Amino acid sequence: MSSEFVLETRDLVKEFKGFTAVDKVNLKVRRGHIHALIGPNGAGKTTVFNLLTKFLIPTRGHILFNEQDITSMKPAAIARKGIIRSFQISAVFPHMTALENVRVALQRFEGNSFHFWKSEKALNKLNDRAYALLESVGLESFADTVTVELSYGRKRALELATTLAMEPELVLLDEPTQGMGHEDVDRVVELIRQAAVGRTILMVEHNLSVVSKLCDQITVLTRGAVLTEGDYQTVSQNPQVKEAYMGSESNVLEGAH
């Protein structure tokens, strides 16, 4: 069960009509790490991400979760195995309250999700856990607010609470701080750090200051292939990375966006 690497890809390839978006990517995500996938626009980060969560089907190659081949599984089945993803745009249920958002995640473990003849009161026993999760991301007082009325940062916090409700073994975050102001970024960094306790996280991120604060391991992608790997120090010193990122070697990693 506790293999060293939670997630592995072997020669992962994705082609779109002759264009190779992802080219023989070998990724190893170590248990307990916060692992970042970075690279310039169009490097194939999001494509890799969608391959891992099965929203896209790989052309070739294998994906292993806890040494089990999950290449041909469906997205919902992957989620039930314990891999939960987030999305670039905040993934919430806009016309449900914050409480209901979290509860609908918790509900999957109850085994009553097909019970159309039962009253929704059956869900109230999940309220305590749902409130606790909301509290852990600082949203307790917004429990009854319809999600569409929450600020962007709070939506992301809610999304994280929903993700944590699934007790995932591996969390995949797609640009968790995208489009956020400084305050929200700091909050989300704090939330991710909190969520990472006892879990493994793989994130796609543009904001390098976030990566430098959070991540144990970084994989740099360019043109669909792995350029280099290592911790922040190693990666940020690599001249190839500087060039790929900025088109030149000058002042790369000053919290560039």
Next chain:
Amino acid sequence: MSTSAIKTHSRKAYLESKQRAARRNMILYGVLVAFALVAPVIFYPVFLMKVLCFALFAIAFNLLLGYVGLLSFGHAAFLATGGYTTGYLLTTYSGFSPEMAIIIATSAATLLGFAFGVVAIRRQGIYFAMITLALAQLVFFFYLQSPFTRGEDGMHGIPRGTLLGFIDLQNNLAMYYFVLAVFIFGFALVQRIVHSPYGHVLKAIKENEPRAISLGYNVDRYKLVAFTISAALAGLAGSVKTIVFQLASLTDAHWHMSGEVILMTLVGGVGTLLGPVIGATFVISLEHQLAQSPVGDWVDVILGVIFILCVLMFRAGFVGEFQKFYKKNFK
């Protein structure tokens, strides 16, 4: 007050506000049922039954469009299957009990709905609508060609029979109260589905399908169940309608019928429980009034104009717009 006391307080307030809303709805439904019980004194019972049958049909359709976000353009197939099956059973076997005919007809529509669903459910948006339309057209031609439906002529003079062996449905009042009971059953079922654990998952799927998938929900299965239930209720509506009018014809299977139920639902208010009921009442009453007036031939044109106005000016429909107005001014 300590923090935990505040917490308990706000949680309690939440549950109480839900209870208040539930109570308010119960009162509203109570008033409506009371009205329906005395309605035959004021209105012609056959007209009321027609309204109830179409309201049930629209409720079934709205379960899919309003609560799952799937636009089916083939619901006529289920209405017609309910109708023809009932007609066939009651005419072929003399003395066949209407309740058995309804159960068998509803089951037939359920099976057909399941089959439609298996084929169509993976598609989305316009493709889903087109596949359901294509399948419904297949069913239409099947009924057109099959000898038992008597094609263009339709089945006439279908006996109403005696309900449970002692209630003579030939009596319009008895028939009315039976239709009302069936309608209330259908309405209560949909209301329960919407407010069930399953209904919450449906809502999540409608709001953000990729997210529902990423939470581990196998969304196709949830949609398939909803589609099948919707088809079953549409079949039930068709079955009861056939008994009321003692008639089963191709009109029910025609794609016009699939269009009409969309119109009723949108005009009344999609995604609200009472919307389709109000919409069906409105459309049927209007058709009824216009048919007797000098502009009778213009029914379709007038309905078309209303539909356009509805889409352009009050998209949420009667009930939806009322709810918006109420929220803005009284809350």
